[in-house]
Amino acid sequence: MKIIVLNGSPKGSVSVTMQYVAYMQKKFPAHEYRIFNVALDIRKIEKDDAVFGGIIDAVRTADLVLWAFPLYFMLVPSQYKRFIELVFERHAEEAFSGKYTASLSTSIHFFDYTAHAYVHAICDDLGMRYGGFYSAGMRDLLIAEERSRLEKFAQVLFSILSDKVPIQREHAPLVWPSWPYVPGPAPEPVRTGRKKVVILTDSDDSSANCAKMTGRLMQAFSGTAELVNLHDADIRGGCLGCCQCGYDNTCVYADGYRDLFTKTLGAADIVIMAGTVHDRYLSSIWKQFFDRSFFKGHIPGLKGKQIGFVIAGPLQQLPNLKEVLSAWADNGGCRALFVTDECGDSGKLDALLDATATRLVKGAEIGYIPPHTFYAVGGHKIFRDSIYGDMRLAFQADYHYYREHGMFDFPRKDLRTRIFNAIFVPLIKIPGFRKKIFSDIKHHMIQPFEGVLRNT
Ligand SMILES: Cc1cc2nc3c(=O)[nH]c(=O)nc-3n(C[C@H](O)[C@H](O)[C@H](O)COP(=O)(O)O)c2cc1C
Structure with missing residues (x-):
């Protein structure tokens, strides 16, 4: 099987993502792999039609196209995005059309699914047959269980190809609003005062x-x-x-x-x-x-x-x-x-x-900023743990900022909760006490607000 890997890391082969591809190569040596560093070489690809054409010709001969990239701001890196734009701008869709494909990323799992959803939709627009995605944590390859998972993903993917599994398009083609906006007479301007x-x-x-x-x-x-x-x-x-x-x-x-x-x-x-x-x-x-x-x-x-x-x-x-x-x-x-x-x-x-x-x-x-939703509440916990842990050495500026701004707010730092749990978790094992707590749990839940509401 001929596998074309489109490498989205601006670091080329010296990239975390490419270690995962290298692992696949080692585990499945019977296949032929060709890796194109499209993010690293984006300037050349943009300027030199022959370089772009070489990649497109290789895609044309592929049995499988693997989009392999690092997560950058919930998507793919800008250089990779540019490559995708070039495919459409230069009308090279036909080389991708009908090909089986999959995406592989490395990240710390912060909005990994939005990046893969984007690539999946692009594959649909290119008429490709998208066989799924693999979102690896940066260091997963160091864990035996995760290596085995990656191997199984590859097996599943390769069997999709060998069985010629039909794949459904999941993203409808876009319908563009194409109408000429003609602004009316200038509005009464809103007073901005000192706001810039x-x-x-x-x-x-x-x-x-x-x-x-x-x-x-x-x-x-x-x-x-x-x-x-x-x-x-x-x-x-x-x-x-x-x-x-x-x-x-x-x-x-x-x-x-x-x-x-x-x-x-x-x-x-x-x-x-x-x-x-x-x-x-x-x-x-x-x-x-x-x-x-x-x-x-x-x-x-x-x-x-x-x-x-x-x-x-x-x-x-x-x-x-x-x-x-x-x-x-x-x-x-x-x-x-x-x-x-x-x-x-x-x-x-x-x-x-x-x-x-x-x-x-x-x-x-x-000065209205809405309360955080899951996006930032979840994001904070991912970053907090990483910056406190394995990213601390490389991200010293983050570490100092998080420390100065009280952002290492791990639950074990909350003394009140720790004392509360130390006393009440053993007590809840006593049937009588448990019955009393659970019978009136609704009131226990609102009791902490009483003071605020009384004094408001
Ligand atoms: C500019 C930039 C943006 C990033 N954005 C994200 C992100 O949105 N989500 C995430 O989980 N990781 C993010 N990361 C972490 C990378 O995805 C991660 O380090 C990846 O493994 C790097 O792979 P590479 O060595 O193949 O380039 C970002 C890293 C950089 C440099």
Whole structure:
């Protein structure tokens, strides 16, 4: 069997993910493997048609295409995203169509499922036959049970091919809102007072609606809204995954990204992020922006900001994209509002954009950030444990931040709960005591609130 591996790690072969592929190669040596470092070589692939064509020719001959990548910001790295864009832009879908495929990732399991859902949907769009995904924890390969699991995954996958198992498409093709938004007369601007607004966009010729939506928003605030186009920003490339930033948040790139993030966005109260749907995410330029924010490690660099996502394209058909952006905001301690051009009516879109501006200013004035949902509550526990544990050495900046901000909030640190458990857990074994507690458990649950409500 001929297996083409599309390596999504910007680190090329010196990557955690590729160790998992190497393990598969060792365990199943009868198959022929060809690995393309598409993320590492993205510049060459973009510039040189022959390099791109070579990969596509290899895909054409494959029995199985394996998308192997590290998780970057709940998705694939921006360089890999760019490769996927190129496949569509250069009309190379036919080479992938009908091929069996699967995805393999390594990560710390923070939103691994959204990355695989994205790749799965891309495979559906390419007409591929998606046989499943394998989401490995970074260090799983060190554990015998996990090695055996990976081996079984490969066996299951290979049998799908040998049995020519039919595969159903799971993601419906996207239907794009294609109508020209014509903004009406300028709105009565909302008073921004001392609140600072920055509009970050990747607007280019690909979507007139996106540019017009940001144009409308520029007029919607009484103060100046600074407009930054990611195409013009001095950002020299995607995150390399080198983790040099882990020690003191210094990125190896000496470009304008840090100032854009810390000075321009850091000074803003309201950040509007405007973009157009490209395949099933925003553009790889946007992905590059998110990936590069990794120089802050796991420190929420934009905490407390009001975020307006202004999106041209079929967001309602992309719950995975909505989830990724919502979770990014939640984990960053921000409030996110969304507006898209899906309403299909200029007057209605004017009203939605104007209302979004008003709501963002109101949110900034009263400092409203919603309570965390599972996205950030769960995320915090993953990061807390990793930064306290095996990531501490490489991510010293995170470690100090977490310590200074009381974020190592392990349950065993809560003295009150420990004393409570020490006394009552043995007591609950006594049938009479247990009966008394459980017979009135509803009141025991609300009893701690009595004081707050009495004094309110
Ligand atoms: C920029 C960046 C973003 C990351 N984002 C995530 C993430 O969203 N979820 C996760 O579980 N791990 C995330 N990670 C961790 C990597 O997925 C993990 O270290 C992976 O094993 C690296 O694989 P590689 O060596 O093959 O590149 C991120 C790492 C980097 C450098």
